Amino acid sequence: MVDALATKGILSPFPIQEQTIPLGLEGQDIIGQAKTGTGKTLGFGLPLLQELGLNPEPGVKALVVVPTRELCVQVAEDLTLAASNRGTQVAAIYGGKAYEGQVEQLKAGAQVVVGTPGRLLDLANQRMLSLKDVKVMVLDEADKMLDLGFLADIEKLFAQTSPTRHTMLFSATMPGPIVALARRFMNRPIHIRATDPNEGLTQANIKHVVYRAHSLDKDEVISRILQAEGRGKTVIFTRTKRAAAKLVEELNDRGFNAAAVHGDLNQDQRERAMAAFKAGKKDILIATDVAARGIDVNDVTHVINHTVPDDHDTYLHRAGRTGRAGKTGIAVTFVDWDDLHKWALIDRALEMKQPEPVETYSSSPHLYSDLDIPEGTKGRLPGAGPVRPREPRVTEGDRGGRSGGRDGNRSGGGRDANRSGGDRASTSGSRPPRERNHGTTDVVRESAEGGGTHDGTSPTRRRRTRSRRGGAGNPTPPPAA
Known part of the structure; x- marks a missing residue:
């Protein structure tokens, strides 16, 4: 494994690895706490692979549970690198992908499974994933699983494994429910915090x-x-x-x-x-x-x-x-x-x-x-091309929610309609009057539906043609009172 890691320039351990690897090799249950980006994956990954041996028997012997798909892929890649000189196969099991490829990996005898809780339980319930032979179980980023509501799923996964398994739990923060979970499912764990006592909560670099x-x-x-x-x-x-x-x-x-x-x-x-x-x-x-x-x-x-x-x-x-x-x-x-x-x-x-x-x-x-931004820097790169035209803002009138918006009221349905003899319309603002005033009802309704002068007709011309009884704009005269 040292040779495999050296191919990627990983030559010396980080503090969390120095403290957890020796204990993990002895089979000690561990709660590892360290800041993100400090090498927790290899802190549990190397003892896990060592415990399985050089050429483990086919079948799931180690389970690593992670909260997100992206982290699942990342952890699986790290473990695959560390096991590249061994006869150990690593399978990534997570949602959003077809079942077939993942089931094929399990049938091919993958010994290490890295997975998200939902997909792991799905396959276990379909009897495509057996956890009864798991020797080592790891929870990575346990606090995030708590945030995402995976606590019940994790308990179900623990219940399907042997109580004599070796358990390791790693996280950057350690809320109370996670500590309670550790006490229930771990055997006298040692809590390791790999932080500098003189360093603040944020990373110094x-x-x-x-x-x-x-x-x-x-x-x-x-x-x-x-x-x-x-x-x-x-x-x-x-x-x-x-x-x-x-x-x-x-x-x-x-x-x-x-x-x-x-x-x-x-x-x-x-x-x-x-x-x-x-x-x-x-x-x-x-x-x-x-x-x-x-x-x-x-x-x-x-x-x-x-x-x-x-x-x-x-x-x-x-x-x-x-x-x-x-x-x-x-x-x-x-x-x-x-x-x-x-x-x-x-x-x-x-x-x-x-x-x-x-x-x-x-x-x-x-x-x-x-x-360290150079003076004179602008918000577009030199070869970015012209600025994209912005989409016009949609107003209530454009959505058809009100009668033509402000412009519609001004051009037809508001003041001009009132001037043409519809005195009662003046008391209601932009709201069309009731049907009693036959001389102006069609005028107001037409301008409300047509949205003012959008058809090109001037307001004055429209008022004259629409308000005449029997004219071109109003061919059917209203019935006599």
Whole structure:
């Protein structure tokens, strides 16, 4: 395994690996807690593979449960690398993909399964996945599984395994329900925290920059940050799927090379976007929090929070996409005026000492100096082409909700109709009068339905033709009173 890892330049262990690997090799149950991006996967992966032996028998002997599809793929890739010189097969089992390929891997005798709770239970209920021979079980990012409501599913998976199994639980944060879960399903676990006591809650190798920004100026600010000196791969987090889709379109229009990962995309689209980002074909990834735990790319230099995260744990996981494997990174967060209270809670929890973000616009001088953006940088790349025309704003009148909107009332259904003898209409504003005034009813109804002078007829001409009884505009005279 050491030789296999050396092919990818992994030569020395991180603190969490130094502390957990020796205990894991002895079969000790472990609760491992370390900041994101510090090598937790190999901290449990190497003892797991060692425990199975060089050439394990076919059938599932080890189970790694993860909260998201992206993280499932990432962990499976790491374990496959570590086991590349062994006779151990690793299968990734997760939703959004066809069952057939995953079932084939299980039938072929895969010994290590990395999976998301829902798909694992599906296959177990269909008797296509047996967990009775599992020797080692790992929960990775256990706190996220709690957030996503997977606690009941995890308990069902534990119930299908042997009570004598070796159990390891890893996470960046350790809420109370996760500790309670560990006590129920683990045998005298040792809790290991691999953190420097003199280091704050945030990673020391990440520079945290916080700006109070206007929502209409954010795209312009982001476009200038993306032209900073030394910028490598960049991850931008948005609060909603719609915001992610809109931002990726906007940045591509400005000449940048961006891809998106969010819940409205199918699994193949998400995997293609992630693969393009990892390979460097796309250097900007726009994501919702669904992907925050699965982006393990060592050369991400910038993380941008388009909106404030919901809590300090989410902030840590987002910021942890940069500064991985000991490298440095920059995390930029935009705070809307309405979210200042939310940022104050995050700032207090993480002891960042930035309770009042500085007001920042795309033309602010400190934006350029803070982030090493060259002077004179604009929000579009030189070869990006002309600005896309914006779609016109839709008014209530365009939707047909009211009678022609303001213009419609002015041109036909409002003042002009009142002048033509319909004095009663003047008391109702833009609302058409009732049927009693036969001389002007058709005038008002026609202008309300026709939307004013959109047919090219002048208001004066229309008034004359419509208000004459028996004229061209009103061929059938009303009945006599």
